[in-house]
Amino acid sequence: MIKLNNVTKSFMVGTEETPVLMDINLEIAEGSFSAIMGPSGSGKSTLMNVLGCLDQPSSGEYLLNGENVTVLDDIQLAKLRNKYIGFIFQQFHLLPRLTAIKNVELPMVYAGIGKKEREERAHYALERVGLAERVNYLPNSLSGGQKQRVAIARSLVNEPTIILADEPTGALDTKTSADIMELLTGLNKEGTTIAIVTHEPEVAEYTEHTIFVRDGRLVEKL
Numbered sequence: 404m405i406k407l408n409n410v411t412k413s414f415m416v417g418t419e420e421t422p423v424l425m426d427i428n429l430e431i432a433e434g435s436f437s438a439i440m441g442p443s444g445s446g447k448s449t450l451m452n453v454l455g456c457l458d459q460p461s462s463g464e465y466l467l468n469g470e471n472v473t474v475l476d477d478i479q480l481a482k483l484r485n486k487y488i489g490f491i492f493q494q495f496h497l498l499p500r501l502t503a504i505k506n507v508e509l510p511m512v513y514a515g516i517g518k519k520e521r522e523e524r525a526h527y528a529l530e531r532v533g534l535a536e537r538v539n540y541l542p543n544s545l546s547g548g549q550k551q552r553v554a555i556a557r558s559l560v561n562e563p564t565i566i567l568a569d570e571p572t573g574a575l576d577t578k579t580s581a582d583i584m585e586l587l588t589g590l591n592k593e594g595t596t597i598a599i600v601t602h603e604p605e606v607a608e609y610t611e612h613t614i615f616v617r618d619g620r621l622v623e624k625l
């Protein structure tokens with residue numbers, strides 16, 4: 404479903420081309436639950452940006468559901484991203500003026516889905532994350548854990564091929580962090596494919612296997 408073949412990514416820094424990812428070969432199977440770990444600056448976010456179709460590799464091939472992402476232009480890439488990828492961030496990235504349900508509806512607005520279906524699907528997603536009672540709350544009236552649940556509901560609504568979570572528990576206390584990982588584990592058991600960047604070994608323990616990144620290379624896959 405997700406396959407990177409000999410992927411590299413470099414950035415121009417001044418006049419120098421600086422390699423950040425080197426020779427990445429990676430397969431993420433449907434229904435899997437992976438952690439991506441590695442030291443600061445090793446290339447985890449860059450890898451997530453490539454996996455999430457936010458950025459193109461410099462060379463190599465990225466296959467997502469059989470489509471060769473590498474040959475797409477920015478508009479095609481954005482369409483693919485909205486269709487196939489759900490994102491969860493450390494700082495939730497909810498729009499503060501929109502209620503929980505309106506935040507969850509947003510990816511469906513971009514996908515051109517009508518109002519009634521949007522509302523139904525957003526309600527269902529908020530129920531799945533245990534927030535049926537909070538649909539009309541603004542983000543500021545929700546706890547950190549509840550905000551992350553809204554963000555998880557938002558990541559689910561387009562039934563993505565994969566959810567990419569960048570430090571989803573980084574802003575949460577230990578108990579809330581465990582609750583969020585339980586929730587993600589449950590969603591994975593129901594069939595959602597999830598990859599999560601984390602610095603915390605206790606978070607990685609919830610996943611099935613860990614991909615380690617060091618100096619832009621995958622060093623080990625358990």
Ligand SMILES: Nc1ncnc2c1ncn2[C@@H]1O[C@H](COP(=O)(O)OP(=O)(O)OP(=O)(O)O)[C@@H](O)[C@H]1O
Nearest residue numbers: 414415416423441442443444445446447448449450
């Ligand atoms: N747009 C860019 N231009 C130039 N260099 C970049 C760019 N994006 C990332 N880098 C460099 O690539 C390297 C890897 O960065 P990346 O953010 O992927 O690391 P990371 O493993 O996610 O780190 P952290 O755990 O601290 O978030 C760093 O040295 C960074 O400076």
